Amino acid sequence: MTLGPRLLVFSDLDGTLLDHRTYAWQAAAPALERLRLAGCGVILASSKTAAEIAPLRDAMGLADWPAITENGSGLLEPGADGTEGAQTYRELRAAIARLPKGFTGFGDMTHQDIAAHTGLTPDDAIRAQARQFSEPGLWTGPDAERDAFLATAQDAGLTVQQGGRFLTLSFGGTKADRMDQMIERYRPEHTLALGDAPNDVAMLERAEIGVVVANPASPGIPPLAGEDSSGKTRGRIIRTHGEGPVGWAEAVNAILDDLATTKDP
Template identity: 45%
Template sequence: MEVVVFTDLDGTLLDHADYAWDAAWPALQRLKQLKIPLVLASSKTAAEIIPLHQQLDLAPAPAIVENGAGIYRPDAGIDTTPSDYQRLRERLSKIDPGLRAHFTGFGDMTPFEIAAATGLSLQQAVRAGNRQFTEPGVWAGSESALAGFIENLDAQGIKARFGGRFLTLSFGRTKAMAMAEVLKDLKADITIALGDAPNDREMLEAATYGVIVRNTKAKPLPQLRGEQAGQIRRTAEEGPKGWNTAVSRLLGELGLDREQDTHG
C-alpha cells in the first residue's frame, strides 16, 4: 500500500498563533518511519517553505507553494521567473480605484507591515513578500464592496480565495491541481489531505481521506462533498494537535500503525 499525505500549513500543521508544529511531532516521526511522503501544500512562497521543508527533513518529497501555483522539487528547485506575479499586479492596478482601495496586498506592504499583519519575524516577512505567482492581502471593505471587487477581478482573469488569514489573488491554480501533478511522480494507492480553510477545499475533496482541522480563528468550512460518507472528517482539536491525532488515527485505520490501532 502506497500512501502520500498532503498538508496545509498555517492553522493545520502549524499553530495559527505562533507557527509551532511541536504537537504534531509524534505523527511526523511515524510518517518518516513508515517512509510515507509528506507534501506541504500552502499559500506560502517557496522562500518560506524551503527552510521548513529542510527543517522537517522532507526530501525527496516536493512541496506545493502559493496555493498550487507552483511546485518546489528539492532536486530541481522552482521556476524563479516572476512573470505571473508581475502580470497579476499589473491587472490589479486596472481594478476600480474605489474597490482597489479596500485591498492591501503584500505587494503594497513593507516587510515591517507584512510582519505586523502575519506575526512573522522580519526575516520571515521578507520571505513572505518574495512572491512569484499569487498576491495575498487584507480586505477592509464591506461584503457588498467585496462582491464588486471579485467581479472586477474576474473580468481581469483573476480569482480570489480566502485562506486562514488572507484573501489571496491568483490566476486560478488550486492545491488540488498541483496535487494531481505531484501524484504523477509519487504513485499512491491512498492519499490523505489535511487543511482548515476554503482554499483547501478541492484538495480535501480530491483525497481518499480528507481532514478538516479545527480552526476557531476562522469561519468554519461548510459541509464538504464526502463528509456524510466518511471520506472527510473533522478534528475536535485545533492546529498541530488535531493534525497529530487525525494522522495517527488514519494510520491505525489503514493498519499502518499497529500500536495506534490497538490502543487508540
Template identity: 55%
Template sequence: MNLLIFSDLDGTLLDHASYDFAPARPMLAWLAAQNVPVVLASSKTGAEIAGWQARMGLGRWPAIVENGAALLEGAPDDTGYRAIRAALTTLPAPLRAHFRGFGDMSVAEVAEVTGLPPGEAALAKQRAHSEPGLWSGTEAEAEAFLAALAPHGLSARRGGRFLTLSQGGTKAGRMAELIARFRPELTIALGDAPNDTEMIAAADRGVIVRNDAGTPLPRLAGEDSGRILRTTRSGPEGWVEGLTRILRQTGIATTGEAHG
C-alpha cells in the same frame, strides 16, 4: 507503505498563533522512517516553504506553493506576480483602495498582519505566482473587484486571513499532478481553511483540522460516509489526531506505532 499525504501549513501543521509544529515532530519522524511523502500545500511562497521543509525534514519531496499556483521544483519565476501587480494598477481607485496586498506593505507590515518574524516576513514578500492581501470592503465590492480583475485572467481564493489573487491553479489541481506521478494506493489531505476544501475532498481520506480562529468550513459530502473527519484538537495536535485516526482505521498503524 504506498501512502501520499498532502498538508496545509498555517492552522493545520503549524499552530495558528505561534507557528509551532513541535507536537507533530514524532509523527513526521515516523512517516519519514516509512518513506511516506508529506507534500506541504500552502499559500506560502517557495522561499518560505523551503525553510519549513528544511525544519521538518521534508526537503526531498515537492511542495504546492502560493495556494496551488505552482509546484516548488526549480528556480522561481516572478513573471506571474508582476502581471498581478500590473493588473491592480488598472482598477478604479475606490475598488483598489479596499485591497492591501503584500506588495503594498513593508516587511514590518507583513510581519504585523501575519505574525511572522521579520526574516520570514521578508520571505513572504518574495512572491512569484500570487498576491495575498487584506480586504476591507463589503462582499458586494469584493464581487466588483474580482469582476474587474477577471479580464486579466485573475481569480481569488479566501484563506484563513487573506484574499489571495492568482492566475489560476489550485491545491487540488497540483495534488492531481503529484498523484499521477507517485501513484499511491492511499492519499490523505489535511487542512483547516476554505481554500483547503477542494484538496480535502479530492483525497481518498480527508481531515478538517479544528481552527476556532478561522472561518468555519461547511459540512463536506464525505463527512457523512466517514471518508472525511474533523478533529477535536487544533493545529499540529489536531494534525496528529486526524492522521492517527485514519492510520488506525485503514490498518496501517496504531496510535503507538504511528507517533509513540
C-alpha cells in the same frame, strides 16, 4: 516497476500543520516521523512562498518531496530553495493595479506591516513577501464593494481564493490541481489531505480521506460531501478535536493505525 508510497499526504500549513498563533509544528513531529518510517510521502500545500516553505520543509525532514506553493500557483521541487525569478508576479501586480481600488496586497505593504498582520518575525515576513505567482492581501475597501471587486477580478481572468487570513489573487492553479499532478507522478495507493480553510476544500474533496483540522480563527469549512455530521461513524471527510499540529497528529495517527490493520488485496 517502482511502486509508489502506500500513503501520500497533502497538508496545508497555517492553522493546520502550523499553529495559527505561534506557527509551531513540533507537536506533529512524532507523527511526521512515523510517516517517514512507514515510507509515506508528505507534500506541503500552502499559500506560502517557496522562500518560506523551503526552510520549513527542510526542518520537517521533507526535503525529498515537492511542495505546493502560493495556493497551487507554484511548485517547489525537491531540493530547490525557492529563489527563482518573479516575472509572473510582476505581471500579476500590473493586472491587480487595473482593478477597482480596495485590495491591499503584500506588494503594497512593508515587511513590518506583514509581520503585524501575521505575527511573523521580520525575517519571515520578508520571505512571505518574496512572491512568484500570487498576491495575498486584505480587503480594505467598503464591505459593500467587495463582491463587485471579486467579480471584476474573476472577469479579468484572475483566480480568487479565501484563506484563513488573506484573500489571494493569482492567474490560476489551485492546490487540488497540483495535487492531481503529484498523484500522477507518485501513484500512491492512498491519499490523505488536511486543511482548515475554504481554499483547502477542493484538495480535501479530491483526496481519498480529507481532514478538516480545527482552527477557531479560520473562516471555517461547512459540512462537505462524504462527511458524517452525526459523529456516529467516520466518513470520508473527518474533523479533528485538537487544533493545528495537535489535531493534525491526532488524525494522521488514527489513519496510520487503520492502515496498519488493513491488508492490501
